[in-house]
Amino acid sequence: MWTWFYRLASPPYVYRLAAAFAPWLLGLAVLAMLYGLIDGLVFAPPDYQQGDAFRMAYVHVPAATVSVMAYTLMAVASGIGLIWRIKVGHAVAAAAAPIGASFTVLTLVTGSLWGRPMWGTYWAWDPRLTSELILLFLYFGVMSLRAAFEDPTRGDRAAALLAVVGFVDVPIIHFSVQWWNSLHQGATVLKFAKPSMAPVMLWPLLAMLLGFTLFFGAVLCMRLRGEVLNRERQANWVREAVKA
């Protein structure tokens, strides 16, 4: 098991592994999302309080989950890169950042579209909304810090440090709806008690959550391949790999 784990530090192995995983993850993601979309838009009944507006949850909740998941992965990969000086760690972090940032934008805009009819406003300086906005700035910070250094190794380390320190925002986002009075509704799915949502509405949401997560895995693999090529372009294996 450990030898397999050590191989994950090898760029050529990761490059091939990502190529093998990407199409499967993408295919399964599309299937899960199609099911979630049809079941969520057509078969799930309107909510008793929010009517059909609740259907925005089917993109907002998975997008928000991926925005936080991508940051967590970026922080862990950055930590691995910083502590054990594993180059692949920095490559994973660099690949995750733009994907995570795009999902954070999606979360903020879909939340805004949902907020307008439900709360009467597109934006409020609410703890949940503000901490998610900070997440977006953290992504931008990590990305620009990496690009700001002439020496890529120093850029990686600076970006990794910010990614690790910025991880403090992740529990704040998650618990913000409990710690402070928030406009935002509380947890519906991710809690210890039974999810407070009817199964007919919950199943499509779970499918969309699975679909978005698999999709994140797929695009991460695809982007990671480019990242590894850029970083290893002097290596002999790269010259062989690109010919294929």
Place this chain on the structure above:
Amino acid sequence: MRAAAFFAMGGYARYVWPCFGLAASILLWNVWSARRHHAQARMRVLRAVAMAGSEQS
């Protein structure tokens, strides 16, 4: 009529459809951008290989 009711989304159409439309665009952007990122990196290596080849001959 049922199709019209579906697209009306109980009066929330102007919020629900842009929401799903943006989601589709962001997902597609991710695939496009990841593919382009890899293709550009690959082209860079191929050019470097070609340059090295022409210097040797």
